[in-house]
Amino acid sequence: MLEKRYPTQRYSLPVLLPDGIPSHDTFSRIFSRLAPVAFSECLIKWVDSLQNDLSGQGVHLDGKVLMRSFDKAAGKGAFNVVTAWAGDLHLYLGSYRSRKARMSRPRCRN
Secondary structure: OHHHHOOOOOOOOOOOOOOOOOOHHHHHHHHHOOOHHHHHHHHHHHHHHHHHHHOOOOEEEEEEEOOOOOEOOOOEOOOEEEEEEEOOOOEEEEEEEEOOOOOOOOOOOO
16 A cells, blocks of 8 residues: 555665565564664764755745644743755755744745
């Protein structure tokens, strides 16, 4: 069924999985055996190495207002979140959250 929804030509995996995609229990066992500090250091080094690949590539920004995040009693507005995504690398770069909206253009309603 997975092959029907996601053709192998578009979503090829870097490893062979003859028995299919492992369950979440298998992933839990693998990640529980990793040293957290060493894994974190390796992950940070890998993400830093991708930074050079961002030159000349598009970085996508997405802004959202989180529903029900306001507090009328305290006089606080809703949270505004801006997320950055490197589209060609399929890499999440980070997000910024603020209670103050600073829009560069007016909002459009659908």
